[in-house]
Structure formats: structure tokens, C-alpha cells
Amino acid sequence: MTNYIRIIDTDLAVHVLEHLPTPVMAVNREMELVFLNEAGLKHIGRSWEEVKGKPCKDILQSRHCGTSECKMRQVMDGGQVATVRNEMKINGRTVPVEYTAAALKDQDGTIVGGVEYIIDITERVRQEKKLQEQSKTIREISTPAIKLWDRMVILPVVGVVDSQRAQQMMSAMLQKIMATAAKVIILDIQGVAAMDTAVANHLIKIAKATKLMGCRCIISGITPAVAETLVQLGIELTDIDTNSTLQDSLFDAFSLLDLTVTPKGSKQ
């Protein structure tokens, strides 16, 4: 085995840390500042002489400072290196940040302090918010209740149903029943990606609510896979009319409304 002796040019190392374009901070066991690089000083807008040896919580004033959430404290007590989110006040503005803390050890392996670097994640948080907004929009536009015929409404359900979406489906459906004086609704679940007990529960609730409004509910799109899953889940849809295809459901819906579809020309 080769013994590598790393000769570190301490001046260079400090120079590198100083110029790292993100705050790097080190504290002793008493949580007093022993190092803060240029980017860090610039963030808090103070000079090294002003902050040297001060408790880091007084300097950084982040949400974790002085609480049990402080990762610096945790790694010094023997915790794992950790990266967590936090919020910091920078020039009077609250900025979302992420910091990674690790213990500082001497040559014998005794923990003498801690080091952390802080990254501004404003842009990432903004992107996440945008994504959340988009998800919400998709959710909202994915529950259309459509008037199919006089007194007939259809609600095609596609994708994955969660409780929030089920709630939207329910209100969209009930409002449409009210607005159109519908007597029959078709809930087409052919496009539902999976049927767990929560989804089944929501469908049963929707069917029950429509019934209370004097409307018949037909659940369509019970494919072999859906049927098998419902049986395996032990769910009974006894009071609800079901069909495998939308065509059959439509036929039943017309029957319920005393309507028949006849080919053109076959009058009478």
C-alpha cells in the first residue's frame, strides 16, 4: 500500500475557500464563528472583524438557528452529514437556502467544531412552486362533466384519482346535474390507472350523492382488470349499475330516458 502524504498549501486552501462563490462557515464546539468566507460575509453585509468569535445564531439568524433543527449542532453531537432546507434573512429578505453540515475533527478524530456551506435555492423553490401550480391546473381541467344528451351527463375519469380530485369530480358532477336537470349520469372509469379502496370509496360516494339528487348513476368501463381488482379488494357495487363498455352504458342511459336509437330510414 502506498502512503500518500497530502501536502496542503494552507494559504491556497484558504484562498480557495474564500473565493468559493457560496457561503462557507465553520464554528467551534461553542458554536462561535471561527471562519466565514467572503461570500458569507457579503451575504450578511458585515466584516470579519465584526463577526469573529460571535455565536453563529446571532450572525445568520436562520429559521434553524438556536433550535433542535440545527444540523451543525447535530453533526457535532455525532450525527451524520446532512443536507437540509432552511430559510435565512439576507438584506431583510427571507431567502430559501439549503445547507450541508459536517463535523470538524482534529487529528485524533475528536470533534472540535463543525463546517457548513449554504446554497441559495430561490430558483429551485420557484420552479417547484411552478410545478405544483401546473399539477393543480392539470387536476382542475381533468374533471370535465359533459352534457351528452338532454338530461344525460357523462364524466370521463382518466388517470389517477386522489381524494382531492374525487372531491372536484363530485362537485363538478353535482353542479352539472343541477344545471342540466340530468336524470342519468355515466361515470366512465375506463381510463383510471388503478383501483384502490380509496378510489372505489370515492366512486361509491359519487354514485350515492347523485342518487340523492334523483339521478341514476351508471359506472362504465369495468374492464376485466377492473372487475378482478374490485373482487380482490372485496368491494361490492351492489346498488350501482355497471357496464363494461361506454356503448352499453349509453344504451342503458337511453333506455332509462325512454329513448331508442334507430337507424336512419327505419321510421316508426
Added chain:
Amino acid sequence: MQNRLKTLHFELTDPFDNVQVVICCKRFLKDLGFGEAQQYLIASAVSELSTNIIRYAGKGTISIGTTYRNGTVGFVVAARDDGPGIPDLKKAMAENYSSGKGLGLGLPSVKRIMDEFEIHSTPGQGTRVTAIKWLE
């Protein structure tokens, strides 16, 4: 295709996260060779686990992957959360028991759908579920 069958991890924090789990799970099962009805059935069981995490623990993880035994390939799902845990596991595994919000069919049906099912839950610490479905 081999690449695709690597273990997938999902962080769950929002009900909408279940979409990703279900869709990816079905694709994974398809690549593994499960038939359409089986894909739907197993994805439903996975959805049950993921819904449970979001509903009771608020957050947690779902991992899906493959396992091999005696030349047979299996689909394995692991659900873990650090939530409140299940106080009475025996009761929760009994048919028609529910702690309130569901139909009370959840966990037993996952057990029924999957070939192997293992659950560990410590009140105040969280729940771990591992289940396997062998490809026949």
C-alpha cells in the same frame, strides 16, 4: 430494458405524487412481463400502500424493484414511512376494519393481491411494508 428494471424510488408528500407511482409502476410491471389485468391489479395494491402513506403519515417513500427466487422473477414493492404507526396491527389486518377514512379493506386486500406480504409497524415510529408478486 434492463436499465428500466432498476429499483425506482418515489418520495411521497402530496396526494398528487401517487400519480407518478401508479403510472411508473404499471410501466415497470409491463416491462417485467405481467399481463394487463395483473398490471392493473398490482398497481392498485401499490396505490393502496402509497395512499395509506399520504393519508396517515403525510409523507414517506415507495420503492419498486425486482427480485429472483428459484429462477422466478418477482415484483417487489417496499413502502416506508415515519408516521404514527399502526397501534393494533392484528386489527388493521382484519377484514372490514378501518381507522375511519376508508372502506376498511386496504391492507388485507394488498395481502390478498400480492403473493408475499410483510408488515412491521411501531407506534410513534412508522410503518414498513414489503410485498412480492411472482411472475407466473
